[in-house]
Amino acid sequence: MAEMRNLSLGEIADLQNDVYKGVYLLGYYTEGDTPDPVIYYKSSxxxxxxGGSVVIPSAGGIKLEHRFKDEIDIRYFGVIGDGMTNETNPVKSYFEYVNxxxxxWVIPGRFKILINESFDIKTxxxxxxxxxxxxxxxxxTINIVRSHTGENVDxxxxxxxxxxxxSLDVGFVNDGIANLLFDSNEILIERIGAGPYYKKEFVRTNEGKLTTPLVCSYTDKTQLTVTKFHIEEPIIIDNLIIEVQGSLVNGSKYLLIKRDNVTLNNPKIINETNNTGSVAMEIDKCADVIINSPFIKGFTNAGNGYGIANYESIGVTINEGNVIDCRHGYTGRNSVDVTINRGVWEDGIDDHWTDRFTANHPIIKTDLGGAGFQFAGNDITxxxxxxxxxxxxxFGIRMDTPSLGGIINIHNPVFNSSEIDDVYLFAYTTPGGKENPSELPNYTNKPTLPKSLNIINPVINTRAKEIYCFYLGVFSHSYTNLERLKITDPVVNVVDPSPTTAYISALFIKDSIYQEVxxxxxxxxxxLMTNVANTLSAYITSRYKDEYNGRIDLVLNNSFGYKTVRFSGDNVKNVIMHGGEINNFDIDDPNSSFDTCNIQFKDVEFNGGAIYPGLSHALFQNCIFKGxxxxxxPANQVSLVNNLKYNISGLPANIVNNIVAPFQ
Structure with missing residues (x-):
């Protein structure tokens, strides 16, 4: 290349006069250091x-050009990749030409390309x-970006x-397929300590109709900006490796994806320097991004140290991630339709607001006292x-943005936690309780709890002395209450349990002043399979006396392995125990009455213990009493129908001595 730049005036004249058709370049610095020789032709x-495709000799008078086709190796632009030479300028020229x-584009094996300025990739x-x-x-920052900027929509x-x-119809007219960015100044949710989040989302469209439903509701057109992005051709990038060198500390991301239809295969982003590192990979304002087998290490910056941050996107899938030594492995905000398949995520998945999030077989690594998952948003599986x-x-509902709605499914979770005295499979990130609601923030927005929460086949392995599958504390402000909770077949293994170690499947603190809907x-x-002696299926308590229609419906369905259930007449409306076994029925408030409750025990095995003597208006049908x-x-306060008894004591005399109905 140096020789071509130093062509003599005579050689330039011969090229101008078509004596020679071009210059045959055997290599960039030395013969054979590019994949193949190339010919540069006279060009207008x-x-x-x-420095790669167009070269002007030092003597001037002519331009020489080689038009690369289909694929181009970075060595044709003079990049040597020794890891010591600053190659920012040829790299930027190369990618400008490629884009x-x-x-x-091709980066050859064993190349280490040192740069100190950002550049864009579009292919x-x-x-x-x-x-x-x-x-x-x-x-x-290495930016993977669109070829075209968006356009404002009227x-x-x-x-x-x-x-x-x-909604799938917002009344707009558009030809063809496009993606729309909704960007509003309306508040989505207040965030305590950091200002509010605003309503923003990325939406797919086709021929004037949305093809994915809106996840926000918008009320003020003057606060809303809509930007349209034309769909671009998919691109695939293999094996992109980025290493942070020396004292570089970005304010935010090191790799930015801001383009639709991107697939990254085997990307690596590594920070092994002494600085803490902020966001390794950011996905922002785009649709349909697939990240396969990412390896990310070393991003622990306080406040924004994330392996992958996903903002205002739709349709992001991450497969087989290995994200370690990060403050959080993944975070999201204003994102929709996110899927994480397998992988290892350290320290946790911390999502500020996502709709329709799914994680399949992820492994979460956590530090002392943290949370594996922290969420605000809707419809999480x-x-x-x-x-x-x-x-x-x-799984914690974020207390700084306490809004978790829709249907939350947690199937077959395994919770392995050591060195903590109390653990919670599902709770607020500050569990709280009725004794300290004043310690919680006074929210301006109304907090929201899920419409339905299903915890199916949970396994908890721990050293803790207090173990909860579900723990609902209280707010210091009006909130939308949980509508339905289901817990199925828990397994709880405690290392060295003590006589006071306790497991509760559901502790629910009701609040008739603040809870709504x-x-x-x-x-x-x-x-329940456990080695813990003290077990409760449900513990329902109240801050205030509840009105009849605000009380809980409790269903215990074929529930075995629990010793106790605890509630009072002031906080339950219906209690139906069908099948299963029980030892003790504890009363939460001895001053409450069961006059307006419907309590039924059917086909239940009572294994001895204490059944609260003040219980009234209860039906025992087809039950077995033993122990x-x-x-x-007293027998005159409850109804006993078609029951069995075996060598029991402690029952009222008229029951013990009566071998006929209600006993057989």
């Missing part, structure tokens, strides 16, 4: 000298080497009343998640 292009001509490529990001005058004729959650470490909480139904189903009873309600 307006493009500047970029402009839509070429497949597919393969990186068999690596990029070393070194401190310059500003952040150094929404003056839109019917804003149609722009509601779940976790299939076979595993949390390892010393977390206090498996729903009468909650709690269903505890199946067999010793310290207390039991």
């Amino acid at each position: 292009t307006n493009a500047p000298d970029d 402009l001509n839509n070429l497949f 597919s490529g393969r990186c068999d080497g690596k990029f070393l990001l070194q401190k310059g005058n500003d952040d150094v 929404i003056s004729n839109w019917d804003i009343n149609k722009a509601v959650r779940g 976790l299939n076979s998640p595993i949390v390892n470490g010393a977390a206090r909480i498996f 729903y009468q909650t139904e709690i269903e505890i189903t199946g067999r 010793d009873y310290t207390v039991f309600p």
